[in-house]
């Protein structure tokens with residue numbers, strides 16, 4: 204059944220996931236059927252074909268990062284890469300054995316990481332490691348000085364996302380990497396929103412471990428990679444999955460050949476098209492932000508003005524209720540500042556961390572553009588948001604009171 208024009212939903216949620224590039228799908232297809240071999244089959248053609256395809260993909264991912272292909276471990280995605288990096292380092296470099304009562308080692312991360320970093324860190328905390336969760340400044344950007352102030356003699360690992368998935372802010376990763384290298388501390392970065400969009404050179408940027416994910420860069424879901432530095436220093440990890448010893452023993456299990464081929468192709472396309480695509484996305488984002496803020500009062504773009512990814516805009520709208528805003532923008536596929544955690548609707552911990560109040564956090568939208576976003580999508584999205592916000596404000600007694608000059612912070616609300 205053909206979707207009617209009214210049913211068309213504009214996809215502006217590329218930070219949540221991207222569609223597969225058709226060129227990626229095309230590269231993958233033969234590996235489901237004709238070339239279906241297991242890379243572990245060392246004595247026949249099917250195995251060799253699969254292995255050759257994986258080798259090529261490994262080179263493509265390594266090239267995106269300025270790494271050596273031996274330094275790439277394929278995983279099921281960034282969640283697994285983060286777990287392997289963080290727990291793998293913690294268990295390998297611990298300063299005291301489990302159960303000894305002594306601190307097993309100190310880890311520095313931030314309070315606005317993705318859950319795939321926060322939760323492994325919280326688990327390690329329960330297991331006897333000490334973790335410092337740095338709180339962000341109001342602009343969301345973590346500097347090397349902030350990390351330096353938290354370093355202790357027993358710090359074994361710093362894990363800092365390169366760019367934030369909700370607000371797009373960019374941290375001082377190369378400077379933090381250099382700081383860690385000077386202190387012999389291992390440095391991991393969750394580069395899931397960065398890799399494939401912005402340049403990486405693991406040597407220049409002093410990175411020891413880097414996580415990325417296929418489905419955030421126009422590749423398939425369920426495939427990712429972890430870069431593991433092999434020299435200066437040689438980083439060792441304790442494996443989390445035991446078995447056939449694939450991926451240099453770091454990640455046992457039959458390789459996801461189709462997914463790996465797709466990730467490789469996606470990495471090669473990202474590298475080739477990064478400059479042009481980055482410029483186009485930045486122009487789209489700036490246009491969206493300036494159109495929205497010039498047509499509506501009481502809205503704020505969250506995060507640092509410039510140190511932000513080209514493709515993520517996060518905007519808070521005053522005097523509208525978050526859920527109503529989402530309902531009113533049904534023709535847009537975007538993320539809201541409310542995270543649906545189990546039963547309750549919690550305001551985003553990232554926006555809260557920046558000091559955005561609960562109300563404003565709820566009435567925030569993350570709009571993330573991608574390779575297939577057109578100018579006309581931005582125009583339509585802005586028109587829809589402006590219309591929705593104006594309509595909701597017409598119904599808002601608070602907005603009326605504010606416009607009549609009443610200072611809402613001084614109003615005595617009835618207590619129940």
Ligand SMILES: *Cc1c(COP(=O)(O)O)cnc(C)c1O
Nearest residue numbers: 280281282317319368395396416
């Ligand atoms: C999407 C995302 C992840 C999780 O990636 P998966 O491949 O879906 O496990 C981790 N970190 C960041 C910053 C992300 O944006």
